[in-house]
Amino acid sequence: MNIFVMMKRTFDTEEKLSIQNGKIVDTDAEYIINPYDEYAIEEAVQLRDVHGGQVTVLTVGDEEAEKELRTALAMGCDQAVLINDEELEDGDQMTTASLIAAYLQDKEFDLVLGGNVAIDGGSGQVGPRVAELLGIVQVTAITELCIENGKAEIVRDVEGDEERLKLDLPLLATAQQGLNEPRYPSLPGIMKAKKKPLYTLDWDELDIDENELETKTETIEVFAKPDKQAGKMLEGELQTQVKELLSLLTSEAKVIS
Numbered sequence: 603m604n605i606f607v608m609m610k611r612t613f614d615t616e617e618k619l620s621i622q623n624g625k626i627v628d629t630d631a632e633y634i635i636n637p638y639d640e641y642a643i644e645e646a647v648q649l650r651d652v653h654g655g656q657v658t659v660l661t662v663g664d665e666e667a668e669k670e671l672r673t674a675l676a677m678g679c680d681q682a683v684l685i686n687d688e689e690l691e692d693g694d695q696m697t698t699a700s701l702i703a704a705y706l707q708d709k710e711f712d713l714v715l716g717g718n719v720a721i722d723g724g725s726g727q728v729g730p731r732v733a734e735l736l737g738i739v740q741v742t743a744i745t746e747l748c749i750e751n752g753k754a755e756i757v758r759d760v761e762g763d764e765e766r767l768k769l770d771l772p773l774l775a776t777a778q779q780g781l782n783e784p785r786y787p788s789l790p791g792i793m794k795a796k797k798k799p800l801y802t803l804d805w806d807e808l809d810i811d812e813n814e815l816e817t818k819t820e821t822i823e824v825f826a827k828p829d830k831q832a833g834k835m836l837e838g839e840l841q842t843q844v845k846e847l848l849s850l851l852t853s854e855a856k857v858i859s
């Protein structure tokens with residue numbers, strides 16, 4: 603099986619981040635593989651081990667992402683591709699998806715796997731957009747994937763319930779928590795990863811026009827959520843409390859008028 607895994611390098615959301623001039627300042631933050639993409643990598647490696655073939659991990663980002671690509675190689679991917687977007691101005695989900703689709707359009711594959719959502723940007727758009735651009739079937743939030751006789755048997759999470767599907771390949775699927783238990787890279791895995799191929803290409807080496815990469819969204823404002831206020835205890839007679847509550851809901855919280 604030929605499998606591509608879309609991997610995003612994200613900052614660890616446990617990190618302390620600040621916002622300056624409408625941008626997230628993440629210079630001192632620790633970076634990780636987007637956790638949902640770890641499920642995608644693990645699934646790809648397990649499928650390759652059963653069915654043979656190769657797993658390519660793919661990211662759009664700058665050269666700093668090589669570290670996370672090497673981690674994915676240490677988890678068992680066979681090769682890595684970095685599409686360097688440093689020379690591009692502001693991009694959004696459509697930019698990323700267009701770059702990935704432009705890379706994949708002339709490749710042969712059975713499966714494209716990715717995360718259900720990135721824990722930083724969090725739009726959950728890249729996977730479905732890539733599938734649309736490539737004109738292939740997409741399934742989001744999968745929790746089981748079994749390949750038999752060239753067909754994919756999939757279970758997907760639908761708000762706590764599950765949906766079972768049987769689909770032809772090729773297809774794109776995004777991983778939900780619970781799909782598997784991602785491995786930690788082993789020491790031999792880390793040693794092997796150093797020798798595995800990691801290809802870098804600049805975005806303009808792809809067969810895509812810069813106009814097609816223009817953002818489709820505009821960020822109006824980026825702000826941190828306000829600090830949580832201490833709760834207010836109402837005291838006294840029940841009738842007095844009700845009156846005060848009504849007044850607070852009207853004048854302070856402004857949830858009734």
Ligand SMILES: Cc1cc2nc3c(=O)[nH]c(=O)nc-3n(C[C@H](O)[C@H](O)[C@H](O)COP(=O)(O)OP(=O)(O)OC[C@H]3O[C@@H](n4cnc5c(N)ncnc54)[C@H](O)[C@@H]3O)c2cc1C
Pocket residue numbers: 608609610611636638639660661662663687690691692693694695696697698699715716717718719720721722723724725726727728729
């Ligand atoms: C040229 C360029 C400039 C950008 N500039 C900015 C900026 O100034 N500010 C800013 O906040 N963001 C910027 N971005 C990032 C962009 O807005 C989104 O963060 C990105 O497109 C992913 O969207 P998301 O985080 O909502 O991912 P989601 O759609 O939630 O991610 C779902 C899945 O898609 C895949 N995926 C997502 N991103 C990538 C990736 N980069 N490579 C491979 N697979 C991926 C992963 O499998 C992931 O689990 C830029 C992107 C590009 C290409």
